[in-house]
Amino acid sequence: VQLQASGGGLVQTGGSLRLSCKASGLTRTFNNYAMGWFRQAPGKEREFVSAIDWRGGDTRYADSVKGRFTISRDNAKNTAYLQMNSLKPEDTAVYYCAADNYGVSPTADPSDYDYWGQGTQVTVSS
Numbered sequence: 001v002q003l004q005a006s007g008g009g010l011v012q013t014g015g016s017l018r019l020s021c022k023a024s025g026l027t028r029t030f031n032n033y034a035m036g037w038f039r040q041a042p043g044k045e046r047e048f049v050s051a052i053d054w055r056g057g058d059t060r061y062a063d064s065v066k067g068r069f070t071i072s073r074d075n076a077k078n079t080a081y082l083q084m085n086s087l088k089p090e091d092t093a094v095y096y097c098a099a100d101n102y103g104v105s106p107t108a109d110p111s112d113y114d115y116w117g118q119g120t121q122v123t124v125s126s
Contacts, residue, residue: 054103
């Protein structure tokens, strides 16, 4: 199983980035999994960012990113996305995608996720 996260980089405050998470080798088809994004800043614990259910009809966001980030998925491409707008320096972190085998409900609990990607660095300069 591989979750390949990409799209990170260096951006100025107020800028945008789009993260992608492409899944391969899953034991079930991609549209059975809920997908989540988490992030971890230096010296801090990993925190929930956003999640989406298996069909893309139900989403969840951390309060800190509501109105700025949008999660989506394309089941035909086995890929989940995180569109990040109005980025702030406090969004700087390594961003991880994860897959939850119980796909009917997006969850913020990292222990619910079965597979994790390797992370992609997002740096927002002030």
